[in-house]
Amino acid sequence: MSPLQISVPHFLFDLRDPVPCSSRPHLFHPSDDNSRINDQSQQSKIARARALCARCPVSTECRDWARKSGECGTWGGETDAERNASGYPCQAHGTEAQRRRFKSSRNKS
Numbered sequence: 001m002s003p004l005q006i007s008v009p010h011f012l013f014d015l016r017d018p019v020p021c022s023s024r025p026h027l028f029h030p031s032d033d034n035s036r037i038n039d040q041s042q043q044s045k046i047a048r049a050r051a052l053c054a055r056c057p058v059s060t061e062c063r064d065w066a067r068k069s070g071e072c073g074t075w076g077g078e079t080d081a082e083r084n085a086s087g088y089p090c091q092a093h094g095t096e097a098q099r100r101r102f103k104s105s106r107n108k109s
Contacts (some may be wrong), residue, residue, distance in 0.1 A: 009065045011058055022051035027052070029073040046074055053077035056059075 027049040053059045063076025070091030080090040
């Protein structure tokens with residue numbers, strides 16, 4: 001398996017204050033099991049992510065970046081399904097399990 005590549009949106013580098021999502025990144029990524037996407041806990045996760053996006057100063061830039069780069073998860077308050085319906089499909093960069101393994105390997109370094 002190739003290493004997971006994580007890109008950071010360019011507009012985040014110039015911010016003076018942390019964005020709301022930085023404290024709860026787990027809310028913004030899809031579940032490994034896409035069949036559970038409509039269950040109550042997933043909907044709650046999306047609602048909490050959207051609440052953080054609603055108070056973010058770069059929410060629009062974030063959504064636009066996710067559309068252009070084919071990101072998965074909730075970006076700028078918009079989910080994969082909403083981007084897909086708008087003609088911006090998710091181009092998966094890895095599953096949640098891959099992201100966890102990547103984070104774990106980085107923490108061991």
